[in-house]
Structure formats: C-alpha cells, structure tokens
Amino acid sequence: MKRRLLVSRIREMCQVSERRACRTLNIHRSTFRYQSRRKPDEDALRTAIIELTRDYGSYGYRMVTAKLQQQGWRVNHKRDARIWWEEGLKIPKKQRKRRHLWLRDGSIIRLRPVHQNHVWSYDIVADSLANEKRFRMLTVIDEYTRESLAILVGKKLGWEDVVSA
Numbered sequence: 001m002k003r004r005l006l007v008s009r010i011r012e013m014c015q016v017s018e019r020r021a022c023r024t025l026n027i028h029r030s031t032f033r034y035q036s037r038r039k040p041d042e043d044a045l046r047t048a049i050i051e052l053t054r055d056y057g058s059y060g061y062r063m064v065t066a067k068l069q070q071q072g073w074r075v076n077h078k079r080d081a082r083i084w085w086e087e088g089l090k091i092p093k094k095q096r097k098r099r100h101l102w103l104r105d106g107s108i109i110r111l112r113p114v115h116q117n118h119v120w121s122y123d124i125v126a127d128s129l130a131n132e133k134r135f136r137m138l139t140v141i142d143e144y145t146r147e148s149l150a151i152l153v154g155k156k157l158g159w160e161d162v163v164s165a
Contacts, residue, residue: 018032045068049087050087052068061080061089062077113143120141121143122139122140122141138152138153138157139151
C-alpha cells in the first residue's frame with residue numbers, strides 16, 4: 001500500500017512513466033495496478049465483529065471467529081484478523097487479582113487502619129550503588145500515620161532478618 005502511494009507521488013512529481021516509477025522502487029507494475037476486491041458481505045461481517053467484541057470484550061479475533069462460525073458465517077481467521085486490525089480492535093490486558101486476607105468461614109477482611117499502630121505494612125526495595133553493588137532495604141510503615149517505623153539495610157535480607165525486624 002505504501003509503495004503504491006510512493007509510485008503515484010513519484011509519477012506526479014517527476015512526471016515519469018509508470019514503468020520508470022515502478023522500476024525506481026523495484027516493484028512490479030502488476031503490484032501497482034492491483035485493485036483489491038471486497039466481498040459483498042464485508043460490511044455486514046464488519047458490523048457483526050464489532051457487535052461481538054462489544055458483547056464479549058475479553059475475546060480475541062480467534063474466539064470471535066469461532067462465534068461467527070457458530071452463527072453461520074463462512075469466515076476464516078485470516079479474514080477476521082484483517083478486519084480486526086483495520087478496525088483497531090484489541091483485547092484489554094488481564095488485571096491481576098488482589099490478594100485478600102481470608103478467614104476460615106470464607107469471608108474476606110481487608111484491614112483498614114483505625115488508629116496508630118493498628119496496621120503495619122512492609123516491603124523489600126532493591127537498588128544499586130554507583131559502583132553497581134546491589135543492596136536491599138526492608139521498610140516498615142504504619143498505615144494510619146504513613147510514618148516509617150523501621151528501615152533495615154543490607155546486601156542480603158533473608159527471612160530471618162524480616163522476622164527479627
């Protein structure tokens with residue numbers, strides 16, 4: 001498609017023949033003259049694909065192709081993928097599930113801090129110095145006050161260091 005546009009522009013700007021413009025870009029004249037033929041059901045298929053992507057937002061073009069075939073459309077995955085690409089459709093990325101605190105009775109508790117020292121959070125952060133030596137930091141914060149309670153720094157932090165802090 002881009003080369004066809006280039007050939008047309010070269011012909012207009014330089015006022016040269018089609019043969020010379022195609023030879024300059026090293027493409028065959030039959031490629032330049034090619035006209036794609038659309039099938040008569042192309043527009044109906046396009047609207048059906050868009051409808052299915054609205055209904056099934058997490059499906060990709062392969063699953064949409066399967067749904068179309070279940071509905072009686074005669075379509076293969078390559079044609080569906082081409083329309084999918086032309087319409088700019090894409091699948092939303094999966095979101096990671098949040099981890100919850102589970103109780104034995106099946107209920108979920110997310111502790112919200114009510115007062116100081118009620119809920120603490122910890123994290124291990126890694127970084128490197130200018131001489132490329134790596135080090136780790138264990139940070140402990142109070143969720144209510146957002147105050148740092150402890151920072152433990154070391155080359156290696158194991159589970160013993162985490163438990164002792």
